[in-house]
Amino acid sequence: MSIRPERVELKTPAQIAVMRRSGKLLHEVHEMLAAAIRPGITTNQLDTLAHDMIRDAGATPNFLGYQGYPATLCISVNEVVVHGIPDDRPLQDGDVVSIDGGLIIDGWHSDAARPHIVGAPRSVSDQELVRITQEALWAGIAALASAQRVGEIGAAIEDFVAEAAGDSLSHLEGFGGHGIGTAMHQAPDVMNYRTRSRGPRVRSGLCLAIEPMLIQGPGNWELEDDDWTVRATAGGRAAHAEHSVAVTDQGLLVLTEGDGGAAELARRGITAAPDPLAGPGAPRAGE
Numbered sequence: 001m002s003i004r005p006e007r008v009e010l011k012t013p014a015q016i017a018v019m020r021r022s023g024k025l026l027h028e029v030h031e032m033l034a035a036a037i038r039p040g041i042t043t044n045q046l047d048t049l050a051h052d053m054i055r056d057a058g059a060t061p062n063f064l065g066y067q068g069y070p071a072t073l074c075i076s077v078n079e080v081v082v083h084g085i086p087d088d089r090p091l092q093d094g095d096v097v098s099i100d101g102g103l104i105i106d107g108w109h110s111d112a113a114r115p116h117i118v119g120a121p122r123s124v125s126d127q128e129l130v131r132i133t134q135e136a137l138w139a140g141i142a143a144l145a146s147a148q149r150v151g152e153i154g155a156a157i158e159d160f161v162a163e164a165a166g167d168s169l170s171h172l173e174g175f176g177g178h179g180i181g182t183a184m185h186q187a188p189d190v191m192n193y194r195t196r197s198r199g200p201r202v203r204s205g206l207c208l209a210i211e212p213m214l215i216q217g218p219g220n221w222e223l224e225d226d227d228w229t230v231r232a233t234a235g236g237r238a239a240h241a242e243h244s245v246a247v248t249d250q251g252l253l254v255l256t257e258g259d260g261g262a263a264e265l266a267r268r269g270i271t272a273a274p275d276p277l278a279g280p281g282a283p284r285a286g287e
């Protein structure tokens with residue numbers, strides 16, 4: 001994406017605790033959507049479910065109205081890579097559907113995306129697309145845990161995808177992740193592949209949205225006439241996965257994961273930061 005000359009906004013532990021509340025609610029929205037997605041449901045119905053859940057929790061959807069964006073979610077079906085606008089077409093068995101959403105609590109933004117297969121998978125290659133996209137996200141997150149520079153995230157994602165998929169999957173070029181905090185999109189850019197920039201130094205308080213976007217076959221794409229929808233044009237399907245992540249003195253906290261990333265990071269030999277919402281004095285379920 002564009003060069004972002006702004007300074008990186010570093011967050012205090014208290015601010016990261018609010019970002020965790022924002023991310024935790026977004027995780028719950030994604031859990032609700034994962035339970036609701038099925039053949040026959042329309043993407044507009046999913047959008048309404050997310051909108052109402054965010055509003056009922058006292059939070060604000062951050063995509064809605066962003067540069068004129070007309071919905072709460074981006075829902076990208078099959079050949080659509082990202083920024084698909086919800087509509088009234090029912091989802092079909094075997095569709096590959098990436099749902100991207102975000103919200104604001106007390107001024108602090110979260111942003112996360114999950115790829116799904118609706119009903120029965122159409123092919124092993126669709127299952128691999130979704131699995132490798134999710135694993136590529138975790139490869140990027142794991143790299144951040146020990147990175148000196150933000151550019152190491154993209155290098156790790158590129159290497160993981162090359163190893164897992166060879167040339168059967170392509171990155172969506174020209175799009176990437178971003179800093180997140182008091183705005184949804186902040187410095188720095190977080191690319192999904194190597195670039196000439198090493199990026200800014202990784203330090204405590206850095207909060208990033210990491211978001212690999214992968215396409216089956218060649219990575220050709222076009223922007224549709226609605227000025228949002230990014231569609232792969234060489235025949236393949238696409239998937240997108242995203243988490244918002246905080247770097248703290250005590251390690252990484254995956255703000256938009258239910259357990260703060262503890263389980264997935266442990267699989268990669270990394271200890272997650274303690275969850276500020278699970279600490280002593282934090283409200284627990286059933287109390």
Ligand code: MF3
Nearest residue numbers: 062063066069074083100111
């Ligand atoms: N998660 C996406 C991003 O970071 C979606 C934002 S586009 C919006 O680019 F307009 F829908 F907000």
Ligand code: CO
Nearest residue numbers: 111209211242
């Ligand atoms: Co994002």
